[in-house]
Amino acid sequence: xxxxxxxxxxxxxxxxxxxxxxxxxGLNSIITRELxxxxxxTVTILGSSLSIxxxxxxxxxxxxxxxxSVFIDPNFQTEFLLLLFANFFTSxxxxxxxxxxxxxxxxxxxxxxxxxxxxxxxxxVGIYLDNNLDFFIIVFALELATLSLSxxxxxxxxxxxxxxLKFCKTESTRLIKQSWMLLxxxxxxxxxxxxxxxxxxxxxxxxxxxxxxxxxxxSEVWYFVPVAIVTxxxxxxxxxxxxxKISYQNSLQKLCDLLFGLAFILALVxxxxxxxxxxxxxxxxYADSSSVLVVHIWAGVFIFMRAxxxxxxxxxxxxxxxxxxxxxxxVINVAINWILIPLYGPVGAALATLISYACAxxxxxxxxxxxRPIAIIMINSMVYPIRFLKFK
Numbered sequence: 001x002x003x004x005x006x007x008x009x010x011x012x013x014x015x016x017x018x019x020x021x022x023x024x025x026g027l028n029s030i031i032t033r034e035l036x037x038x039x040x041x042t043v044t045i046l047g048s049s050l051s052i053x054x055x056x057x058x059x060x061x062x063x064x065x066x067x068x069s070v071f072i073d074p075n076f077q078t079e080f081l082l083l084l085f086a087n088f089f090t091s092x093x094x095x096x097x098x099x100x101x102x103x104x105x106x107x108x109x110x111x112x113x114x115x116x117x118x119x120x121x122x123x124x125v126g127i128y129l130d131n132n133l134d135f136f137i138i139v140f141a142l143e144l145a146t147l148s149l150s151x152x153x154x155x156x157x158x159x160x161x162x163x164x165l166k167f168c169k170t171e172s173t174r175l176i177k178q179s180w181m182l183l184x185x186x187x188x189x190x191x192x193x194x195x196x197x198x199x200x201x202x203x204x205x206x207x208x209x210x211x212x213x214x215x216x217x218x219s220e221v222w223y224f225v226p227v228a229i230v231t232x233x234x235x236x237x238x239x240x241x242x243x244x245k246i247s248y249q250n251s252l253q254k255l256c257d258l259l260f261g262l263a264f265i266l267a268l269v270x271x272x273x274x275x276x277x278x279x280x281x282x283x284x285x286y287a288d289s290s291s292v293l294v295v296h297i298w299a300g301v302f303i304f305m306r307a308x309x310x311x312x313x314x315x316x317x318x319x320x321x322x323x324x325x326x327x328x329x330x331v332i333n334v335a336i337n338w339i340l341i342p343l344y345g346p347v348g349a350a351l352a353t354l355i356s357y358a359c360a361x362x363x364x365x366x367x368x369x370x371x372r373p374i375a376i377i378m379i380n381s382m383v384y385p386i387r388f389l390k391f392k
Contacts, residue, residue: 035101047165053091086141188326212346215292226307263304295350329360
């Protein structure tokens with residue numbers, strides 16, 4: 001696939017990704033917490049959460065399709081509609097939080113890995129056969145739907161009770177009241193995660209989006225790792241919070257050390273071999289992506305630690321800081337992209353991503369007394385070699 005076609009593909013996906021927070025409705029971590037604290041209400045929590053998400057998804061499909069003529073090429077209206085329907089199935093992601101609460105993460109990770117590897121193989125075959133854009137849109141849509149429905153499948157197989165899911169108006173209202181701040185936070189987060197590709201398409205061209213998207217794909221493919229790690233440890237963090245302050249702080253520091261160490265090693269290796277990685281994965285047409293990758297990959301250091309910070313914010317009930325930091329990151333990202341993209345193209349977008357991730361996931365936390373403790377934990381992780389030598 002040529003960079004221009006790959007750019008159009010990622011442009012469509014970026015727009016659909018912007019809808020993710022609306023579909024999730026800020027419920028993600030709240031569902032896990034509620035399921036852990038109120039096991040007797042499991043079917044009501046899940047039923048109400050699923051109903052909220054399905055309703056929002058249907059509204060989004062209608063609204064976005066009617067408005068799509070403004071920002072989507074008429075030749076890609078059908079592909080965009082297909083992606084909107086695939087986004088509808090992400091509503092079933094609520095069952096992933098039941099999986100987390102029931103400590104079935106290893107089973108879920110195995111199933112997700114099989115699904116991702118299968119669809120990755122299909123995409124590679126598609127690249128080898130030089131299939132058109134429609135093929136990759138269909139594959140992406142099927143992968144998105146399969147990943148979400150797989151969590152529902154685990155629920156059906158592993159649930160202890162055969163009681164049907166229940167919708168409860170009172171429960172739905174309760175969940176929505178708790179989720180609105182995380183909804184705003186999610187919207188801000190996805191803006192600064194994906195706005196770079198949309199701005200590249202607007203300020204430069206589809207080829208620039210294609211060059212950037214390859215680097216972003218190779219960089220962001222690892223972002224599931226910190227989410228999986230932190231999600232598996234979340235129930236124990238909640239328990240440690242209630243049992244012992246010292247144990248809780250030690251758990252946070254060790255987890256942050258692990259996340260920073262993994263991200264740093266990954267970024268270093270990919271920086272050293274970026275040219276070879278891009279050439280092997282996507283071919284010589286995307287040689288310019290290697291310079292973008294060298295910058296973009298270091299944003300992962302902050303993304304890895306942010307996965308822990310997001311759970312810490314929930315445990316400490318500091319939800320407003322999730323929105324404050326994500327909003328700051330979105331504003332900074334848009335402003336820097338506006339300045340750097342015309343000057344440096346895709347590399348400028350990568351620099352904007354790195355700076356905005358660092359601000360939203362670290363520096364903003366230093367500015368507030370309530371969030372400074374987690375910023376100090378992150379600093380300790382960044383100077384881990386010094387701590388290690390001092391301990392020795």
